[in-house]
Amino acid sequence: MSTKFPSSRFMTRSxxxxxxxxxxxxxxxxxxxxxxxxxxDYPASKSSPSYTLLASQASFGAYPEMIGESPExxxxxxxxxxxxxxxxxxxxxxSNAAAMKDNTVLLVPRGTCTFETxxxxxxxxxxxxxxxxxxxxxxxxxxxxxxxTQWPLEYYDYDCSKGRTMIPKSSLSFDPxxxxxxxxxxxxSGRSNSCSSDATCPSQACLLTGRNAxxxxxxxxxxxxxxxxxxxxxxxxxxxxxxxxxLAATVKIPAAYLTMQQANDLLRDMKAYSTIQIVLSERWxxxxxxxxxxIWALGVAVAAAAAYLSAGDYHYVIRQHIKRQSSRSANSNxxxxxxxxxxRPSIQAEDSMELTAAHALGFIxxxxxxxxxxxxxxxxxxxKLMYGLGCSKAVSQVLLDPLVAQAQKRxxxxxxxxxxxxxEDFGDITVRDVASHVIGYTFGLTWLYFAFMVRHPxxxxxxxxxxxxFGACMCVMFLQTIRLNSVRVATILLLVAFFYDIFFVFVTPxxxxxxSVMITVATSGGPPTxxxxxxxxxxxxxxxxxxxxxxxxxxxxxxNDYQGGSSLLGLGDIVLPGLLISFGARFDAAKSLLGxxxxxxxxxxxxxxxPERKYCFHCSVCSGGYFLPLxxxxxxxxxxxxxxxxxxxxxxxxxxxxxxxCLGTLTxxxxxxxxxxxxxxxxxxxxxxxxxxxxxxEAPPPTTGHEPLPSSDDDGGLETPMVPSAQxxxxx
Numbered sequence: 001m002s003t004k005f006p007s008s009r010f011m012t013r014s015x016x017x018x019x020x021x022x023x024x025x026x027x028x029x030x031x032x033x034x035x036x037x038x039x040x041d042y043p044a045s046k047s048s049p050s051y052t053l054l055a056s057q058a059s060f061g062a063y064p065e066m067i068g069e070s071p072e073x074x075x076x077x078x079x080x081x082x083x084x085x086x087x088x089x090x091x092x093x094x095s096n097a098a099a100m101k102d103n104t105v106l107l108v109p110r111g112t113c114t115f116e117t118x119x120x121x122x123x124x125x126x127x128x129x130x131x132x133x134x135x136x137x138x139x140x141x142x143x144x145x146x147x148x149t150q151w152p153l154e155y156y157d158y159d160c161s162k163g164r165t166m167i168p169k170s171s172l173s174f175d176p177x178x179x180x181x182x183x184x185x186x187x188x189s190g191r192s193n194s195c196s197s198d199a200t201c202p203s204q205a206c207l208l209t210g211r212n213a214x215x216x217x218x219x220x221x222x223x224x225x226x227x228x229x230x231x232x233x234x235x236x237x238x239x240x241x242x243x244x245x246x247l248a249a250t251v252k253i254p255a256a257y258l259t260m261q262q263a264n265d266l267l268r269d270m271k272a273y274s275t276i277q278i279v280l281s282e283r284w285x286x287x288x289x290x291x292x293x294x295i296w297a298l299g300v301a302v303a304a305a306a307a308y309l310s311a312g313d314y315h316y317v318i319r320q321h322i323k324r325q326s327s328r329s330a331n332s333n334x335x336x337x338x339x340x341x342x343x344r345p346s347i348q349a350e351d352s353m354e355l356t357a358a359h360a361l362g363f364i365x366x367x368x369x370x371x372x373x374x375x376x377x378x379x380x381x382x383x384k385l386m387y388g389l390g391c392s393k394a395v396s397q398v399l400l401d402p403l404v405a406q407a408q409k410r411x412x413x414x415x416x417x418x419x420x421x422x423x424e425d426f427g428d429i430t431v432r433d434v435a436s437h438v439i440g441y442t443f444g445l446t447w448l449y450f451a452f453m454v455r456h457p458x459x460x461x462x463x464x465x466x467x468x469x470f471g472a473c474m475c476v477m478f479l480q481t482i483r484l485n486s487v488r489v490a491t492i493l494l495l496v497a498f499f500y501d502i503f504f505v506f507v508t509p510x511x512x513x514x515x516s517v518m519i520t521v522a523t524s525g526g527p528p529t530x531x532x533x534x535x536x537x538x539x540x541x542x543x544x545x546x547x548x549x550x551x552x553x554x555x556x557x558x559x560n561d562y563q564g565g566s567s568l569l570g571l572g573d574i575v576l577p578g579l580l581i582s583f584g585a586r587f588d589a590a591k592s593l594l595g596x597x598x599x600x601x602x603x604x605x606x607x608x609x610x611p612e613r614k615y616c617f618h619c620s621v622c623s624g625g626y627f628l629p630l631x632x633x634x635x636x637x638x639x640x641x642x643x644x645x646x647x648x649x650x651x652x653x654x655x656x657x658x659x660x661x662c663l664g665t666l667t668x669x670x671x672x673x674x675x676x677x678x679x680x681x682x683x684x685x686x687x688x689x690x691x692x693x694x695x696x697x698e699a700p701p702p703t704t705g706h707e708p709l710p711s712s713d714d715d716g717g718l719e720t721p722m723v724p725s726a727q728x729x730x731x732x
Contacts, residue, residue, distance in 0.1 A: 029056045029232070029233040029234055029235050029532075029533070029536075030056065030562075030563060031054035031055055031056050031233055031283070031562075032056065032057050032282060032283055033054070033055045033056070033057045033064060033254075033256045033280065033281070033282060033283060034052055034053070034054055034055070034280075034281055034282075034283050035052065035053040035054075035055055035131070035256065035258075035278050035279070035280055036049035036052050036278060036279040036281070037049055037050050037051050037052065037053065037079075037266070037269070037276060037277075037278055038050055038076070038276070038277040038278070038279075039269055039272075039273050039276060040273055040274075040275055040276075040277075041275055041277065049279070051265075053258060053262050053265075053266075054283070055131070055233070055256035055257055055258050055262075056233040056234065056235055056236065056256065056257045057236065057254070057255070057256055057257075058115060058116075058119065058235075058236030058237075058238075058254075058255035058256070058257075059235070059236065059237055059238050060116050060119065060236070060238045060251050060255065061119055061251045061252060061253055061254050061255045062252055062253060062254045063254060063282060064129075064254050064280045064281045064282050065281065065282060074279050074280065074281045075103070075128075075279070076103075076277045076278070076279050077103050077104055077105045077128050077129065077277065077278055077279075077280070078101065078103060078104045078105070078275060078276070078277055078278075079104070079105050079107055079131075079266065079270065079276045079277070079278050080100065080101070080104045080105070080106060080107070081106070081107055081270070082106050082107075082108050082122075083098065083125075086121075087108075087109070088108065088109060088111055088112045088113065088118070089106070089108050089113075089117075089118040089121040089122055089130075090112045090113035090117065090118070090121075091121075092121070093121050093124040093125060099125060099126045100125045100126045100127050102126070103128055104126075104127050104128060105127060105128055105129040105130065105131060105278060105280065106122045106125070106127045106129075106130045106131070107131050107133065107263070107266060107267075107270075108122070108130060108131070108132050108133070109132070109133055109134075109135040109137070109138065109263075110132050110133065110134055110135055110138040110257075111135060111137055111138030112138075114239040115132055115236040115237065115239070115255065115257075116236075116238055116239040116251060117239060118130060118132060118255075119132075119251045119253060119255045120250060120251050122253065123250075123251060123252060123253045127253060128253060129253045129254045129255065129256070129280055130253060130254075130255050130256075131255075131256050131257070131258055132236065132255065132256070132257050132258075133257070133258040133259070133260065133262065133263030133266075134231060134234075134257075134258070134259050134260040134263065135181065135260060135263075136179075136181060136184070136185055136188060136189065136205060136207060136229065136260070137179050137181040137185075139152040139157050139207055139229070140152065140178040140179040140208075141178060142177050142178040149174070149177065149178040149179075149210065150178070151208065151209060151210035152207045152208070152209070152229075154209065154227075155537070155538075156230070156533075156534075156537075157207055157229065157230060158206070158207040158209065158227040158228055158229045158230060159227060159228055159230065159537070160209070160225075160227035160228070161200075162198065162200045162201045162202070162227070162228035163195040163198035163200060163201035163206065163227060163228035164195055164198075164225065164226070164227050164228070165195035165206070165225075165226050166223040166224065166225055166226070167187060167188070167208075167223060167224055167225075167226050168222060168223055169212075169222055169223065169224055170222075171187055172184055172187065172208070172224065179208075184208075188205060188206045188207070188208070188226055189204065189205040189206070189260075189264075190204060190205075195226050195227065195228060198228065200228070201228035202228075202231070203228060203229050203230065203231035203259075203260065203261065204261070205228075205229045205231060205260055205261075206226040206227060206228055206229055207226065207227060207229040208224055208225070208226050209224075209225045209226065209227055210224075210225075211224070211225045212224050212225065229260075230537060231259045231260045231261055232259065232533070232536060232537070233257060233259060234257055234533070235257075236255055236256075236257050254280060256280065283562055285561060285562065285563065286560065286561070287646070288646060289558045289559060289560075289561055289567065290559040290560075291556040291557060291558045291559050291566070291567040292567050292642050292645075292646075294556045294567070295554060295555075295556045295567040295568070295569050295642075296635075296638055296639060296642050298468065298554055298556070298569070299554065299569045299573070299574055299638055300631065300634060300635045300638060302471070302472045302475050302476075302554075302574055303475070303574045303577065303578045303581060303631070303634055304581065304631045304634075305472075305476070306472075306475045306476045306478070306479045306480075306574070306575075306578055306582070307479055307578050307581035307582040307584070307585045307627070307630075307631075308585050308627070309476055309479070309480065310479040310480050310483070310582040310585060310586065311582070311585040311586040311588075311589040312480075313693055314586060314589035314590060314592075314593055314689060314693070315589055317593055317689075317692075317693055318589065318592060318593050318596060321593070321596050321597065322596065325596070352480065352481050352482070352483055353481065353482055353483070354483050354484075354485050355482060355483065355484050355485075355489050355493065355579070356489060357488065357489055357492050359489075359493075360489055360492040360493035360496055361492065361496065363493060363496055363497065363500075364496045364497075364500050367500060368500070368504075371504060371517055371518065371521055372517070374521045375517050375520060375521050378525050380524045380525065380550060381452070383550060383552075384448070384451050384452070384550070384551055385448065387470075387550075387551050387552060388444050388445075388447055388448040388451065388470075388551070389441075389444060389448075390474070391444060391470035391471075391473065391474055392437075392440045392441045392443065392444025392445070393437075393440065394470065394473040394474045394476075394477045395440045395443065395444070395469060395470060395473040396436045396437045396439070396440030396441070397436070397440075397473075397477065398473040398476045398477055399440075399469070399473055400435075400436035400437075400439050400440050401432065401433075401436040403436075404432045404435050404436045404439075405432055408431075408432060413431075414431075415430045415431055415432045416430065416431050417429070417430050418430060418431060418434060443466060444470075446462075446466075447462075447463060447466045447467070447470070450462070450463045451463070451551065455539065455540070455545075456548060457548070458548065458549075458555060458557070458566060459557075464555050464556075464557065464566070467551050467553075467554075467555060468554050468555065468556075470551075471552070471553065471554050471571050471574075472554075474571060475571060475574050475575055475578065478575045478578075479575065479578050479579065479582045482575075482579065483579070483582065483583075483586070484579045484580065484582070484583045485583070485682050485683075485686055485687075486679070486680060486681060486682035486683075487583075487666065487667070487670070487676075487679040487680045488680050488681065488682075490579065490580050490583060490663065490666075491663060493576070493579070494576060494577070494580065494655070494659045494662075494663050495659070497572075497576050497655055497659070498655050498656065498659040501518070501653035501654075501655045501656060502653060502656060504516070504517045504518040505518045505519065505651075505653045506653075518653075519651060521550070522549055522550055522553075522570070523546070523547055523548070523549055523550075524546055524547065524548050524549065524550055525546045525547075526546060526547065527546060527547045528543060528544040528545060528546050528547060529543045529546075530543035530544050549566075549568060552570065552571050552572075553568050553569055553570045553571055554568065554569045554571070554574075555567070555568050568651075569638075569654070570654070572655075573638075573641075573654040573655060573658060576655065576658075577634055577637075577655075577658045577659070577662045580630060580662050580663065580666060581627065581630045581631060581634060581662070583626075583666075584625065584626030584627045584629075584630045584666065585626075585627040586686055587625070587626055587679070587683050587685060587686055588625030588626055588627050589689075590683065590685040590686045590688070590689040591625075591685045592625075593689050593692075594685055594688060594689065597692070626666060626669060629665055629669060630662055630665060630666060632665075633661040633662050633664075633665035634658060634661065634662055636661055637654075637657040637658040637659075637660070637661030637662060638654060638657070638658060640657040640661070641653075641654040641656070641657040641658065644657070666679070
């Protein structure tokens with residue numbers, strides 16, 4: 001079955017045009033610091049720590065450094081508790097307060113005063129840093145004006161669906177108000193009650209809700225309700241409302257936050273060991289992730305392969321003529337040679353479409369309309385469905401059909417016709433067609449299942465690998481279907497796309513209240529609208545959905561990066577410059593074919609007269625045609641876009657870099673070779689070869705610039721450089 005998608009369906013450009021590094025999910029608070037704990041004295045050999053805790057950092061104070069890939073260069077500090085007369089570090093530090101020992105870090109519970117106040121007081125005591133940890137007591141408050149206890153908030157501080165129990169009031173103490181941690185914590189944490197011991201309570205700690213068994217008031221009843229407490233990392237924000245405006249600048253020591261469970265481990269070990277040393281450092285993270293190199297290499301490889309395969313008809317005819325000429329040279333009977341008809345390829349014109357200036361100008365209307373429709377109506381599910389089904393067809397035709405054909409050949413299975421449709425569009429459906437499409441749509445439907453049924457499916461290896469395979473096959477099919485035949489049309493198309501990218505990425509935030517239309521659509525509506533801390537507690541909430549990129553892109557998960565996320569490259573950044581690279585590949589193959597038909601050997605130029613010698617590191621790069629220089633310029637432009645992502649710390653419209661590189665390279669080379677006018681209007685070589693392959697035009701007479709085809713007596717023969725596919729096929 002040789003049918004292809006109608007070419008008009010490919011006119012809508014994929015919406016994910018950003019090359020960038022985007023997080024695959026929204027994380028409430030990243031634990032960017034690590035605390036290596038050494039039980040006992042810090043070993044001189046700096047051996048492995050007893051254990052390591054991950055902590056969140058503060059927006060104020062100093063940030064610990066990571067020296068190399070390990071924290072061995074960071075200093076070791078002794079972990080101590082705050083003074084007994086100031087256990088929360090909320091009382092002002094007076095001049096006669098006892099100073100701490102040198103090189104110490106304070107472990108202080110949360111509550112009563114702000115994080116920044118605690119850090120300032122620790123610094124005034126001479127501490128080198130402060131670690132603030134969560135506590136049950138910090139969730140309660142007391143309103144002195146009304147003499148009422150402020151109980152923890154449901155869902156934000158606790159969740160009864162995770163664990164619930166009733167505790168006798170006689171076992172609890174609220175003196176001093178509002179909560180006595182020394183007595184109550186023992187009842188509300190660990191395995192001491194059915195609430196904290198519940199398997200669904202991850203914190204193994206509970207909070208009193210203020211409700212008793214008989215009413216919503218805490219004044220009556222003999223028991224009080226306790227529910228599972230949330231125990232998550234939090235961000236140590238600065239105290240913007242503090243009276244001292246210079247407080248943020250005053251705090252110079254690092255501050256980190258540990259959860260209640262983490263702090264319990266440290267407090268237990270502090271009782272068991274006389275000394276505990278810690279090394280506070282930033283978690284290691286590569287400045288330039290390996291996935292960025294992989295996504296760059298993948299983009300270049302797919303663009304080059306798809307562009308080269310788009311000239312497959314030309315290469316096929318070249319191979320056939322080289323084989324025919326070789327057999328004629330080996331034939332000693334001239335009469336038999338002259339009796340054979342000239343080689344005429346049995347190729348039918350494919351369902352392809354040549355872009356015109358009208359199509360190029362219509363691109364901005366269609367692409368902009370599609371983008372705005374998605375922005376306002378948020379029909380991202382329909383886009384995923386259509387893309388998954390379309391890619392199933394593409395992978396069936398581009399990848400699976402050749403593989404099934406090879407399998408039939410090896411197993412000696414005939415490709416029987418199972419259904420004669422009697423139509424030109426579908427033709428005869430064979431066993432190979434059925435097998436390749438059944439496998440292709442099985443992959444596609446499985447991919448769609450993950451896309452719709454799994455939250456953040458890009459964490460599943462099958463999903464993102466299959467998405468990349470889909471994207472590669474779609475690029476190949478696109479460049480085989482859509483073609484450029486002049487630099488004039490290419491210039492209009494790429495310049496329109498160039499300004500389209502810039503407008504929808506950088507200008508639309510000024511028009512849509514800070515929202516970039518391109519980024520919002522590319523991320524399926526942008527990040528979740530709910531508070532990140534809420535989404536960490538309840539990720540399935542409707543307001544916590546979103547942020548997953550649309551599938552019309554290549555994605556490679558970031559490697560060895562605790563922050564997660566992926567490196568992304570939109571398919572539009574491949575197929576649009578790919579049209580220009582495809583044009584160069586077809587132009588090169590067309591000139592080579594005309595040279596062979598005219599009695600030459602298919603070489604495009606002689607290295608001895610290389611006009612680009614002063615611009616190229618080797619003349620073979622520039623003198624062999626346009627295809628290879630365009631691939632190199634694409635690789636350079638994509639590398640520039642990738643570097644800009646890291647430099648600017650935001651996604652970049654890759655066409656901003658690809659269009660000048662690719663279009664500038666082709667224009668410059670055409671000008672140097674005095675072919676720019678021919679390229680601008682539409683090369684005569686491409687039109688002539690199209691007529692030879694698909695029309696009735698006879699082979700043209702010998703052209704200049706090509707050496708005669710070597711005979712069997714010539715040295716070297718067909719070993720001279722030529723079109724790669726032709727030489728490889730001949731060698732076989």
